[in-house]
Structures are given as C-alpha cells and as structure tokens.
C-alpha cells in the first residue's frame with residue numbers, strides 16, 4: 001500500500017492544498033498572492049472558503065483577539081493553540097503560523113525545535129519569522145530541516161520598542177539587504193511591512209521569491225491584511241493602509257442592541273423559537 005493509499009479517508013476528496021510551488025508560480029506569472037490572518041475556526045473557515053492563497057495565524061492574535069498593546073506577549077503555546085484550530089478549519093489555503101518573539105533570536109537549534117513543534121502540533125504548512133539579515137542563519141537552518149519559512153522585514157512589530165513605534169521603515173539599503181538575506185537563506189516569500197512604495201517595488205523586482213506587502217503599496221507580489229481590520233472588527237484605530245470591506249463591529253453591535261431590546265420587551269423568544 002502506498003503512502004497516498006494509506007492517507008486519510010474522509011469520503012469527499014480534499015481540495016488540493018496551496019504549496020510553496022504555487023506561490024513561486026504566481027510570482028513567475030505575475031499573479032498577485034492573497035494572504036489574510038485568521039485565529040480561530042470561523043475566521044479560518046471563511047478565509048479558506050474565500051479562496052485566499054495563504055492564511056496567516058499571526059502573532060497579531062495578541063492584539064486583535066487578546067487586546068494586548070503589542071504582539072510581544074504572544075507565546076509559543078498560544079500560537080500552537082490558535083494554529084491547530086485554524087489548520088483544522090482550512091483545507092485548501094496554505095496555513096502559515098508566526099514564530100513568536102524571541103524564538104528566532106535564540107539560535108538555530110532553538111528555532112528548529114520551536115518551528116518543528118509548530119508544524120507537528122498544528123498541522124500548518126509553514127512558519128513566518130520577523131528578522132533582519134541577522135536572522136538569515138536561522139532561516140537557513142529551518143529550511144535545511146525541511147521547514148518552509150516566510151520572512152518578514154520592514155516594520156517588525158516584535159521590535160516595536162526598538163523601532164520607536166509602528167512607523168514606516170525608510171532605510172532602503174537596510175531593507176533591501178534584509179529581504180535579500182531572507183530570500184538567499186531560502187525563505188519562499190517575504191512580507192514587507194510599512195515600507196515606502198518605491199522601496200517595496202525595488203525589493204519585489206530584485207527578489208526571485210514573492211514579496212507580500214502590508215502598507216507597502218501595490219507593486220508587491222501579494223497583499224496581506226489582518227482579518228479584523230479587513231472586516232471592520234478592530235477596536236483600535238486602523239492604519240491608513242487598511243481598507244475595511246465590511247462593518248462587522250457595527251452589525252454585531254446592532255444585532256446585540258436589537259436582541260437586548262427584544263428580550264426586555266418579551267419579543268424574544270417568539271413562537272418560532274419556542275420548543276415543545
């Protein structure tokens with residue numbers, strides 16, 4: 001019996017998973033890549049059903065879900081918890097899980113140990129790590145261990161205190177060096193966060209792997225947004241580079257207000273919702 005024949009039998013054929021090769025093909029064809037964050041079963045299901053290429057279980061979970069003021073408090077255990085839920089919800093998109101601070105700074109072996117746990121315990125297909133050219137050896141070590149890595153340069157939220165806030169990164173030479181080092185180390189894609197359009201375009205042209213931009217203009221190989229920003233469910237002021245495609249917070253607030261009024265006026269439950 002082959003490994004394929006021994007594979008999971010679920011009845012309906014599982015959709016073919018987006019792989020690193022598909023992203024390389026998108027880069028070669030000039031087709032923009034879509035990536036959105038998800039942190040739980042409903043957002044994972046919705047992102048997968050929308051047909052996005054990649055679903056990112058970002059360490060932004062610490063901010064948008066847990067209400068912390070940075071991504072720094074996210075722990076490996078929390079990333080694995082959310083990553084496992086999202087991986088079960090997503091059948092087709094590539095699931096990428098963030099390595100939380102400070103694992104990419106603790107050496108190659110510590111990063112391999114952590115990333116291997118992420119892959120084994122969540123079922124995701126890749127990890128993402130924030131870093132400069134200084135973390136290229138860690139990316140190379142992970143890739144040598146068979147772990148697909150997405151790089152993340154520019155505004156690195158885990159370094160917010162060192163960078164002096166959530167602001168545009170404008171040192172073109174350093175940004176190019178960081179992105180090139182990630183790609184040379186074997187990253188299959190590189191996120192560019194809060195980078196001026198011209199620099200992002202230059203980096204995108206110079207790398208053989210796709211760039212995925214957030215606040216980096218329209219010339220990147222793809223775009224990523226935080227789910228809660230995209231669907232209008234964020235409580236913090238959203239950055240100017242975000243476009244909200246829905247007012248989920250408004251819809252939920254209105255539903256709750258109407259339901260509360262119905263309860264208080266004894267309009268809920270009505271005959272349709274009354275059993276027996």
Ligand code: KIV
Pocket residue numbers: 037056057058059060061071098152191214224225226
């Ligand atoms: O954690 C996250 O959501 C991210 C995206 C903003 C790229 O890293």
